[in-house]
Amino acid sequence: MxxxxxxxxxxDDFFERPQDLARLQRELANKANVLLTAPRRVGKTSLVLRLCERERSAGRTAVFMNVEGCHDELAFAEKLVDGLNESGLHPEALSRISLAFRKARKALSGMKVGAAGVDMDMGTPEDPDHSTLGRALESIFRKIESAETPVLLAIDEMPELLLALGRQAQGTERVSRLLHWLRALRQTCRTKLRWIFLGSIGLDSFVDDRSLRKTINDLIGLHLEALSDKEASQFLTRLGESNGLSLASKQRSLIIKRVGWPLPHHLQIVFHAIVDSGARHVDAAAVEAAFAHLLQPENLSQFDTWRQRLDEQFGQSDANAAKDTLRHLCQHPDGRTRDQILNALMSTRQSADPAAVEDQLSRLLLMLQRDGYLLENDSRYAFRSFLLREYWHRREIR
Ligand SMILES: Nc1ncnc2c1ncn2[C@@H]1O[C@H](COP(=O)(O)OP(=O)(O)OP(=O)(O)O)[C@@H](O)[C@H]1O
Ligand SMILES: [Mg+2]
Structure with missing residues (x-):
């Protein structure tokens, strides 16, 4: 590792997560389609890559696609076709479609382009007309549905694509059409085709914000958590053994306690910093020095994604309120009550309607918990990760 x-x-770099994998496999066996939600950096992508590998070794087909960077329906469709192509499925039909897509990309002709972007309408089985993007794709999915081998499609970073699409002309309508189209596809091809959606921005928050929940209400939600303390200890044992720095139980506990929230990623970066420091003996001072190193100005950018995502995910008012909330909380390791946070927000929003700010705060506190920023304990909200809290403090306060 x-x-x-x-x-x-x-x-071999993947630390096994047998229970999480088994949960996913159980749902697939029950013919469910899954929405995997998790805070960022918990290891969603790695886990689903492992699942795909397992599916393949069981003789099934698994296609993993990261649709980050796709900004419209055509790019999404191209990604789907490329993914299916790499898996060797229906090569002739796929290469015909690929060709049509390339032409469409060049001229956006040959496919109907409606006012709401490229037409994602589903066709009917009797309709041989592949004139719309949706229908061309659907013909492939029907082939999969009537073949022997089950196919798993894992779509990573779907909300990123939807956010990008939403920013285009008639974006709101196009997002809704794409989500409806995908839902219809899941209903039509439900025997051989399984879907898993995952991403670093919650698809559930995304659809709730836009009243589109019904377009994903057929998906079974599974939540992936950080590691338990026991798993974190095994994780550090393996990392230590494979990288020439064996850690005794006491040393592992020290690291886990200091991290506060054992995200695999945070364990990896703390371990990296300890190795980098050349420490021979891992004691409290060595762990502290590793933290100090990670929080040096030149190393802070590795946490910046946590801040940037707020801007990408929220509109300006929500992003500002979320950042103000986190700025306040990073100064209070023991957490603050909702009223204390509200007072802090109101102090910079004196002309705002308190009821509206309270409403906004309630929504944001839920989302910030769901995305792994905050934890609620005894009605007090605090940063979940000590490392992240200290990063926030460095960035915002000093
Ligand atoms: N099972 C694992 N074994 C070892 N390291 C892991 C594991 N899962 C995650 N990690 C660590 O976390 C990092 C991020 O993993 P991954 O990209 O899978 O997470 P993610 O939840 O998809 O992140 P993001 O929210 O940014 O998309 C890896 O580079 C690695 O350091
Ligand atoms: Mg990921």
Whole structure:
């Protein structure tokens, strides 16, 4: 297990998560389609890559697609076709469609382009007309549905695509059409085709914000958590053994306690910092020094994604209120009550309607908990990760 601190991990670098994997496999066996929700950096992508690997070794087909960077329906469709193509499914039909897509990309002709972007309408089985993007794709999915081998499609970063699409002309309508189209597809091809959606922005928050919940209400929600203390200890044992720095139980506990919330990613970066410091003996001072190193100005950018995502995910008013909330909370390790946070928000929003700010705060506190920023304990809200709290403090306060 190498000490990897950023990209998804595979093969021997993957620390097994047998229970989480089994939960996913159970749902697939029950013919469910899954929405995997989790705070960021918990290891969603790595886990689903592992699941795909398992599916393949069981003789099934699994296609993993990251749709981050796709900004419209055509790019999404191209990604789907490329993914299916790589898995060797229906090569002739796919290459015909790929060709049509390339032409469409060039001229946006040959496919109906409606006022709301590229037409995602579903066709009917009797309708041989592949003139719309949706229908062309659907013909492939019907082939999969009538073949022997089950196919798993894992779509990573779907909300990123939807956010990008939403910013385009007639974006709101196009997002809604794409989500409706996908839902219809799941209903039509429900025997052989399984879907898993995952992403670093919650798809559930995204659809709730836009009253589109019904477009995903057929998905079974599974939540992935950080590691338990026991798993975190095993994780550090393996990391230590594979990287020439064996850690005794006391040393592992020290690290886990200091991290506060054992995200695999945070364990990896703390371990990396300890190795980097050249410490021979891992004691409290060495762990403290590793933290101090991670919080040096030149290392802070690795946490910046946690701040940037707020701007990407929320409108300006919500993003500002979320940042103000976190700025307030990073100064209070023991947490603050909802009223105390509200007072802090009102102090910079003196002309705002208190009821509206209270409403906004309630919504945001829920989302910030769901996304792993905050934890509620005894009606007090606090940063979940000590590392993240200290990062916030460095960035915002000093
Ligand atoms: N099972 C695992 N074994 C070892 N390291 C892991 C594991 N899962 C996650 N990590 C660590 O976390 C990092 C991020 O993993 P991954 O990209 O899978 O998370 P993610 O939840 O998809 O993140 P994001 O929210 O940014 O999309 C990896 O680079 C690695 O350091
Ligand atoms: Mg990911």
């Amino acid at each position: 190498r000490n990897i601190t950023g990209s998804p991990v595979e093969n």
